[in-house]
Amino acid sequence: MGMLNSSYKYFIFNLTGSAVSLLGIAYFSRELGAKGIGVYFLFQAVVLVTDIFSNMGIRKGVEKRLSESGSFGDIVSSGIILKCLLWALTGVITWTFSSPVENYIGIQHWYYVFVGLVVYDARGFFTSILKGKLKIIHSAIVSLFRRSGFVFFSFIYFQFMSSHESLIIGFITSEFLSAALGLYFANISVESPSFEKIVSIFEFSKYSFVTSVGGQVYAWSDVLILGWLASQTAVGGYEVSWRVAGAVMILSNSISVVLFPHVSSWDDKKLNDKIENSITSSLVVSLFLVIPAFFGSIAVSEELLNLVFGSEFTFASIVLILLMGEKVFQAFHNVIGKALLAIDRPKAAAKATLVTVVSNIVLNILLIPQFGVEGAAVATLTSFTINTALHYQYLTQSVRVVLPVKEVEWIVISSISMLSIIFILKSVFTISNIHTLLILILTGAFCFTIIAGINEAIRSKYKIAFNTLQNL
16 A cells, blocks of 8 residues: 555544544543543553553554564564563552552542553553554544544443543553454464563564653653643643644644655665655645644634634643644654664664653752743753754755755645734724634645745645655
8 A cells, every 4th residue: 555545644644633532632621620620631641651660662663674584473472471571560660659649630530540551551452563564544533442442432431420530441441452453453363472572572662662751751741740730620731732733733643653664664675766856745734734834822822712612722822833833843753753763773763762861850850949830841842842953963864855945835825814814804893602613723734835835836836745745
């Protein structure tokens, strides 16, 4: 299946899942308020950060080795052995710190964290197997089921227990069933584990572990530190802004997921021309949505949070703009970072990630006491900019990267034009409900598309990009 075809099918599934998830979060935010939804976000943050120790880069190591090899059974069984050992270790750690964990999150049962961790990691493990076997669409189906399942089961539980606990149990249920679905799709024929395969997985995962640490710290350190230095209300407002900003990454994430196994396979076959062409083409597509989304957020961030999530969340409107700006760098990094790992340079990625992790934590600790949620957003934006620059530097040492500068310049010009039109419309019409907000956003999106399409060079470039990806 062509890479573009896989990317856009993956994109459609993720678009649906993200829309359902965001609507669910909007509903529960209105019902529970910033503090109530903040407790759930803290639970999720603790689970996903603890997952660092239950994962240890094993999932990415299994995906990498599967994408290189025609042998599957011994790789999968070797990965399972490593997983079981790590689950036992994290179970002991979670039980040891059960009381502080309960007090920090604001829950009564520490074992929610451990059970949530195991089912989350198991689902991730089987999804990695699907990606490693190039079953990208199957992994997207699992992702859609997981997100939709969370909203569905949380809603059912919420009818009986109108608290954050319904979301926690909904999370556990959806992850468990998604893991089962992933296992079914993987169609695993397990062979005897091989010490050689265990060592091979570990050799890649020991560096990928640092990269995965960076990913989780980048995603959750601000939330964890806000929970420590600020409040659950601050966590709720900040994370809602994060989820809204994350919605614009759907296309970029889809491209990066599909890119990794293909580049890994081409690197193994020394097909450098294909790698270089795919990076340039992927950058064009990856940046297309996030740049206008950033400029659009400047105009409608406060109205969006007020009308969709409730007036209690409008204190995070500046945070939303800053995080939208950060997504521009993340979209660039999605392509560069995946390519660096795929050409088997996890050590370089680990170095860049280590710098990012330290800067992210230090900046959050310094800025949150002074500036609150805005300080957390600035810390995330700054540290991820550093991360992207370092990954780019390391990648260009091994692969020629041609940046689509002219195309990005025109996207920026089109986005600024769109922003001007939105401000003019806001001066004429009052944005008083969700319907008028939606009309404004769709009008802005339409204007951006028309203006961007005026440029013949960018139309040609996108046509070339799509044709190139289709033939990969």
